[in-house]
Structure formats: structure tokens, C-alpha cells
Amino acid sequence: AAAAAEEAPGAAWATGGGGRSRARRRAVGVVMLTAPVDAPLLDTYSMMIPALAMGNIIVLRLPSTGGLVHLLTADALAHALPLGVVNFVSGPCLRTSDAIMRTGLVDCLGFTGSSEVLGRLLALHPQPQRLRVFSQVGGKNVAVVLPDADLRAAASELVAGSLRFNGQSRDALGLVLVHDSIAEDLIA
Secondary structure: OHHHHHOOOOEEEEEEOOEEEEEEOOOOOEEEEEOOOOOOOHHHHHHHHHHHHOOOEEEEEOOOOOHHHHHHHHHHHHHHOOOOOEEEEOOOHHHHHHHHHHHOOOOEEEEEEOHHHHHHHHHHOOOHHHOEEEEEEOOOEEEEEOOOOOHHHHHHHHHHHHHHHHHOOOOOEEEEEEOHHHHHHHHO
């Protein structure tokens, strides 16, 4: 049986770090994706394209602000894929995402946002233990400054990375780790 599992279609074993993991590349069913407001294309399609490639059905909940950017994509996908493969839903998150999760028809959730909202969505699913989730929540983007860094260039990049979009972007730096030997020089 172990040999048969080893050869299962779409299965791959990887060894590293003292352990072994298995990834099966196959459809899981209905994948609901939440499109974030601050990076509606990059984050959304980096979740959607692999899910489509594996043969999943997509339900994409558009953000209430910035959702119009997806209309051209919706039109292109409507001409390229069979009806119902990619489905677009718009409206307030509390009404749309919550209602979809309560149905129990979602097999996988791709989510970008706060850990509180993710927790609420998971709690709404009738069988959260079977729900697959991939998410980007509550992250603190980290910058590391090593002893051999050009401190003037590092300081400039740290300021730019922290304050771009007034610091209101998910990719803004939230934490800076500086080697003790250069910390005072960097601050000066």
C-alpha cells in the first residue's frame, strides 16, 4: 500500500529539515477567494491561477472598493472557460462571504485580511475541520540590516519601505531587525 501511495498520480514527496512532507496536486473542489482592497490584482490572481490550474471551481468575492478592476478579467474568463468555473460575487463582506461560508459548499478558502475576520469565517463553516485554508493575515513585514550593509542606503530603504502609502499598505515594513554592532550608527 505504501508503494502505491508513493506512485499516486499528482503526489510528490519532499524531504528536508529532518522530516518528510507530501503534496498532492489535484483539485479540492470549490475555492472561495477574497480579493483584498489594497492589492486587488496581484494577491487575487496569485491565489486564483494555481487553483484554476489544478481544476478547481472559483468563487471570487470582490472587494467593495476597487472591485471594478476585475470586470475585464471576468469578461476574458467568461470567454475562455466553461460557464461556472469562475464566479464573481460582490457586496459587503458580512453579507456575501458569511453567507457563502454558511452553506458548507466551500472546500478551500483563500483569504487575505485580518486574523479576526478569518476566524469568524472559519467558525461559520459547518465543517471547519475539513476546510483547507491558505491565508495572509496580520503579517509584519521584516527588514534585516546586517553588519556589512551600506547604512545610508539601508536607512533610505527602511524609511521608504515603512512609509510608502503612509504606512497603510500590507507590504509596508512593520519590524526592523538590526545587528547590534551597527544599530547606533544606523539610527544616527
